Amino acid sequence: MPYAVRWGTGPRPAEQPSHMDSRETAGAVVTGRANRLVNLGCLTMLIALIIPSGVVASWLWYRLWHDGNVNSERTEKAWASVLEQARATADDTARALGRSGAADADALTRVIWQHSEAPVISYDASRREFTATAPASVQYDGKAIVPGGGALRATRCFVFTYTQRPGQAWASTVSEREDDVCRPSTQIGGQVRLALTRFSSLYAEDLTRAGVQDALDPTGRRSFDVKDVVHEGHTVSASVLVSNSEAAVDQCYRFTRPVPGDDGQGSAAAVPASSC
Secondary structure, eight states, X not given: OOOOOOOSOSOOOOOOOOHHHHHHHHHXXXXXXXXXXXXXXXXXXXXXXXXXXXXXXXXXXXXXXXXXXXXXXXXXXXXXXXXXXXXXXXXXXHHHHHHHOOOSHHHHHHHHHHHHOOSEEEEETTTTEEEEEEEEEEXXXXXXXXXTOOEEEEEEEEEEEEEEOTTSOEEEEEEEEOHHHHHHHHHHHHHHHHHHHHHHTOOGGGOSHHHHHHHHOTTOOOSEXXXXXXXXXXXXXXXXXXXXXXXXXXEEEEEEEEOOOTTOOOOOEEEEESOO
């Protein structure tokens, strides 16, 4: 009997995976593991960077906070020291006025200047009262993260008043004012130092009223008004009204120096006076 062939009815053999599929699967596994390792390494590096940065930021914040508190305390102490210094100056000056026994306003003004070095000293004859305006300051060390920083200065503006009532000793008071109250006084002090340099370099033939005026105020700004120049022996003195830049405050000064030889050198001094 011939055999009959029947198509599609018998079991089919199982398909075997190709070599290409095996290689792709293995590659995917290796790539996944590599990606996980890369991600883990990046995360580790990121953590390694964040932790030190956080530590540094925390340290900087603490230093700023700590140094700020320390500086505040030192500033308060410096301000207290300035006030104590001003009161001591006032007391010493009042005692010096009593010891001087002087009655002349110029002599008393000189005593006040010698003890306070106030650039502006005014006198009220009706009240027999002197008023001196000057800044006072102390230097102190401040904490700072940046190397080289640290030197700080605490400055305050003071008005000193010295009064003598009939039959009583000299009394002093100290008043703290805003910085702008002392600004004219500070400017006049700087102008007096400049005038001293110019006055001390003048030759003998220039020690006249016109010569001193030209030397002290060469630009004609009228910061210096030379009232008089007097020669006494080997000494010459000039009475000069010194004004601040706004011309709102002025102070009379007496500049003195030896009459120089041909070299034009001489040692000059300047003392405030009650009037010119």
